[in-house]
Amino acid sequence: MTPEKVASTPGSPARGPRSNGVPDSPLAAELTRTLGPKKVLSARSERLNYRYDAIQFGETPLAVVLPESTADVVTAVRAARAAGVPVVGRGAASGLSGGAAPLRESLVISFTRMTRLEVFPERREARAQSGVVTLSVTEKARPHGLIYPPDPASFRTSTIGGNLGENAGGPMCFKYGVTGDYVKGLEFVDEGGEVHELTRDAYDLAGLLIGSEGTLGLITEATLRLTPPPRYTRTLMASFPEVGEAAEAVSAAIAAGAVPSKLEFMDRACTNAVEDFLAIGLPREAGAVLLVDTDGDDLETVEEERALVEAACLRAGGTVRRAATDAESAALWQARRSVSPALGRIRPQRMNEDIVVPRSALPDVVREIRALGDASGLPLVQFGHIGDGNLHPNILFDPRRESPAAVHDLAHEIALVAIRHGGVLSGEHGIGTMKRPFMREAVDPVTLGALWSVKHALDPRELLNPGKILPDEHEDAPHAHP
């Protein structure tokens, strides 16, 4: 999980010559021959860029393929399998759990050139290749009066393939659902290089692939459900002395019947980081800030719903600011979208958690994590999609200043807080490498055994993105079916 830990992972026994001395591997040479030089990166200087994602450093890949079609993916997967080299799929690599970072010397398949996108307004569907940038689905659908709702913070750069791999969420997901809820079917290439076209039938193999981070197959295309956008949106920001009051306001608003389309939370440290970055007048002294959108097709209902939220915030002791114009609303949301770059100014690296806890447990969870952060001395901020109980505690660190072991220990303590309160490790970022070490505490051994059985069924040689999601099988865990 830490750079040290990754570096100590042994390379694949079937790897080619050491990549730091020799520019080419036999696999790269073979792929260059079959796919042509334009679709293969084999020089070390080029390959180096594909060893990390937004959060995790990995191993420099033996070769990188930039496929232009599913047929290219098939060729690449078959060549890798013949060479016994693992395959790691990659979109924009903006993921926050380490899913796209190769942990062994691998073949990286980067989908950025597979960008075919068709919109079928009559069926309210889009068909997108994996490399299509998330936002462009809505851009292409909007002239037809349709949008694609899932909106991970990185949607201007992230790809549909990456979103499917991690089953990405976003602020809209409280009301509208996550990526997987919008997938009507998909095409994937299995570890043997066979192409499968799936609908959401029994067995829901498509649903299993979604969120599996390329460990069960490589998704090459998907059919996405589109919806008409709400006609009206209204925004408010509320600040509270303490986190508990914000959580109370959220619960009261929801109990009163409000279903906000977005319901975001930032703690004091997070608000101050963003304010340092943007200087837009955020309330630095507040213990908690909420950002809320209500939306719908009837303006009166949308404003009534915002009024319900506002009343709940005031009753809980909050201070409310209503956005009067679309521009003011956009400025408030700019604050939430700037969390990642704002944190990057504090420390170069961060350990980003993605826990989900019952909403009623949020005040205790946020307080306990704050106390752990303070005791550790490491910079820690908390924000997230409070409507779902989805919290992102972020530990900020500089490996030259802070001990990666201390970061790991704090991250582990935070995961345990979530589990203790009946929560889970990942809401929308996936498990990747980041939360993998905590899976044994989150999932009981027999269920881990069942997950491993499914993994073996679809990836018998363990060639697909090894080292992600599931902890090593034979580390004192009984197999479900001995």
Next chain:
Amino acid sequence: MTPEKVASTPGSPARGPRSNGVPDSPLAAELTRTLGPKKVLSARSERLNYRYDAIQFGETPLAVVLPESTADVVTAVRAARAAGVPVVGRGAASGLSGGAAPLRESLVISFTRMTRLEVFPERREARAQSGVVTLSVTEKARPHGLIYPPDPASFRTSTIGGNLGENAGGPMCFKYGVTGDYVKGLEFVDEGGEVHELTRDAYDLAGLLIGSEGTLGLITEATLRLTPPPRYTRTLMASFPEVGEAAEAVSAAIAAGAVPSKLEFMDRACTNAVEDFLAIGLPREAGAVLLVDTDGDDLETVEEERALVEAACLRAGGTVRRAATDAESAALWQARRSVSPALGRIRPQRMNEDIVVPRSALPDVVREIRALGDASGLPLVQFGHIGDGNLHPNILFDPRRESPAAVHDLAHEIALVAIRHGGVLSGEHGIGTMKRPFMREAVDPVTLGALWSVKHALDPRELLNPGKILPDEHEDAPHAHP
């Protein structure tokens, strides 16, 4: 699929003494000893009732267990495994694809006594054991201002476990989604008798279990998502000379921005069957009848949406009747809910298909199926959830009058129409035994191989509801991973 075919299925090689001569099997004796006589049915007269579901006759089970807890299920599954006897889970057995009918001499686990149901209004969740009747979730949630939307036609008798097993739909599902969309987590017992508690994490094993008809594990409990009911509902009925015009009206209404909560279709034969049964003045001469609900929290928007649908129906050449009162609305929906009993008066048995086709293909599909029905001389009606393109062609037959082979051939032709138009075999009833013979035409061989791999991973001895969903593995289909 036909009674003849089922009768020819060989019994399990590991079965006990022939059940038609001896009242008890060693398995029944063992279960009576461990679970006590109140939880085990071993007399042949009692077991006979558990050999069929709403549509399919199967084999008389060797024993029936009526568990009262997950621990009882574990005991039963372990005993069956030790005896090498298959296990078939069963709810209310109201399913329409044969999923609950045992095809070999089996242990039937009937969940009707596992009816614990708790509602957590604050979390908008219910926790239900598998035997809870679908409707009672909403009944228990409604005092807290919440409902459980999935509404299969049988929801007064069907169970949550059965709904999860088939991933059941219903009229509300066009707007609100199917059963699986409301499952936040579940508990299941695997073929080895281990208990698993799952959330909807990577890998989404819960999603794989949902709709798997008890072939991958036995779901014992689930956490269900509840939502506030819409404040207002408005109903209209429209009749059209031809099916094409009804499909056109639906497409135009949706394109204009209407998202009806229900959008149901009945063809002339279906309308007449219901009118024969209820005599409520349905338009007997219409080629197609639509029943439409719009709903929401703002009355003006709900009525505006109904007006959009009405305008589209009139433009397409339809005649519209608006329900003026709740009672009139209930009477119109009574027509749709009476389809099953109405058809039962025409012939004692029916072959019920559940195809889903692109909405744009509906006019052609309905016409082609009508022509096939007319040519076959068998009574055939069509109805379904037209908003989703989910059509239920029903072949009505009396095995004493009509040849089961002719019924099977017509059902096969209908399945091929759906596949030819880019459709799938099942929208909400599951595959069961009913559509299993057509799976080879609907799913390509490598993907069937992948599905078999998943099946083997979770049920290596093929003890869980054998003979459902997947066609036999070694009937000229290559395995995905040789």
